[in-house]
Amino acid sequence: MPELPEVEVVRQGLAPLVEGRRVKGVRSSGLALRAPIPLAALKKWVAGAVITQVGRRAKFLLLSLDNGALLLIHLGMTGKLYPADPAVAPRKHDHLRLLFDDGREIRFNDARRFGLVAVAPPAEAQAPALLAELGPEPLEESAFTAAYLYQRTRGRRPPIKNMLMDNRLVVGIGNIYACEILFAAGVNPFTPAGDLSRARIGRIVAATGPILRRSIAAGGATIADFANTNGEAGYFQQQLAVYGRAGQPCRRCQTPISRRLSAGRATFFCPRCQK
DNA sequence: CTTGCCCCCTGCACGC
DNA sequence: TGCGTGCAGGGGGCAA
Numbered sequence: 001m002p003e004l005p006e007v008e009v010v011r012q013g014l015a016p017l018v019e020g021r022r023v024k025g026v027r028s029s030g031l032a033l034r035a036p037i038p039l040a041a042l043k044k045w046v047a048g049a050v051i052t053q054v055g056r057r058a059k060f061l062l063l064s065l066d067n068g069a070l071l072l073i074h075l076g077m078t079g080k081l082y083p084a085d086p087a088v089a090p091r092k093h094d095h096l097r098l099l100f101d102d103g104r105e106i107r108f109n110d111a112r113r114f115g116l117v118a119v120a121p122p123a124e125a126q127a128p129a130l131l132a133e134l135g136p137e138p139l140e141e142s143a144f145t146a147a148y149l150y151q152r153t154r155g156r157r158p159p160i161k162n163m164l165m166d167n168r169l170v171v172g173i174g175n176i177y178a179c180e181i182l183f184a185a186g187v188n189p190f191t192p193a194g195d196l197s198r199a200r201i202g203r204i205v206a207a208t209g210p211i212l213r214r215s216i217a218a219g220g221a222t223i224a225d226f227a228n229t230n231g232e233a234g235y236f237q238q239q240l241a242v243y244g245r246a247g248q249p250c251r252r253c254q255t256p257i258s259r260r261l262s263a264g265r266a267t268f269f270c271p272r273c274q275k
Numbered sequence: 276c277t278t279g280c281c282c283c284c285t286g287c288a289c290g291c
Numbered sequence: 292t293g294c295g296t297g298c299a300g301g302g303g304g305c306a307a
Contacts, residue, residue, distance in 0.1 A: 002301090003300055003301090033284095034301085059300095059301075059302095074301085074302090075300090076284095076302085077285095077299070077300060077301055077302095078284090078285080078286090078300090093285085110284095111284080111285050111286065112283085112284045112285050112286080112301095113283080113284055114283070114284070114301055114302075116301095116302095156277090157277085157278085158277085162278095167301095167302085174300050175299090175300060175301085176300055177300085220300090221300075223300060224286090224287085225300095226300070243300095263278090263279070263280090264279085264280075266298080
């Protein structure tokens with residue numbers, strides 16, 4: 001489900017719910033997500049600690065603790081965080097519960113279990129292994145530059161769309177926003193990345209920030225079931241130019257939007273506007 | 276090292 | 292009503 005804008009929307013909603021709160025206890029469903037929930041580490045480093053700050057790196061939520069440890073949460077495809085009353089029975093697919101000393105709790109619900117919960121002890125919290133290979137943040141304009149993307153794509157044959165979704169190159173861009181960014185840049189998603197001119201790379205980079213920021217401002221895109229911490233849908237999906245619009249007229253030229261697979265993922269583009 | 280393929284898992288829409 | 296199929300915002304392991 002969530003790409004960078006959706007995770008950022010969750011971060012913004014989660015921060016006021018948990019910052020300054022002390023975790024009283026943790027509960028897990030016992031079912032593994034992408035990896036087993038590290039209950040021992042959660043009890044050691046999270047239970048009893050105060051959450052000082054909620055940050056984000058790529059699609060990871062980073063909950064800093066006052067003992068120096070770091071709680072990492074990845075929402076995968078269907079992960080949701082929501083506040084709950086501890087007296088109310090967990091919902092189906094609630095896999096982690098963080099109970100606070102003020103009588104509230106936060107639950108992590110993840111039907112498909114592609115999410116991830118990890119704990120970095122204080123010694124690793126500044127450089128968690130899970131974040132070690134990640135490329136720059138696309139909203140950091142000094143890092144995700146045309147010069148950077150141009151250099152990193154030279155000699156590479158994979159389609160530019162697949163490369164934009166590779167978090168070693170740039171983080172946070174998934175299937176929706178890769179399609180949208182390339183439409184805005186007028187670049188065909190199947191173009192081998194290394195074939196793109198400096199000017200076209202520049203258009204891709206220039207299109208990225210505004211699209212991601214507009215989505216964050218709109219509360220993210222809710223295609224099926226994305227929800228913020230209040231359970232509310234976003235509305236950026238109303239502004240999508242190509243994603244999910246196969247057969248519908250291009251908003252710019254009226255040509256029907258195409259849908260083709262790229263690396264097994266549905267890829268939407270305007271065959272006329274994107275060359 | 277790169278690249279494509281397949282898998283993890285559940286839920287939903289659709290056709291029959 | 293039920294069943295089979297295909298698809299879904301992610302990401303990692305594996306083989307060639």
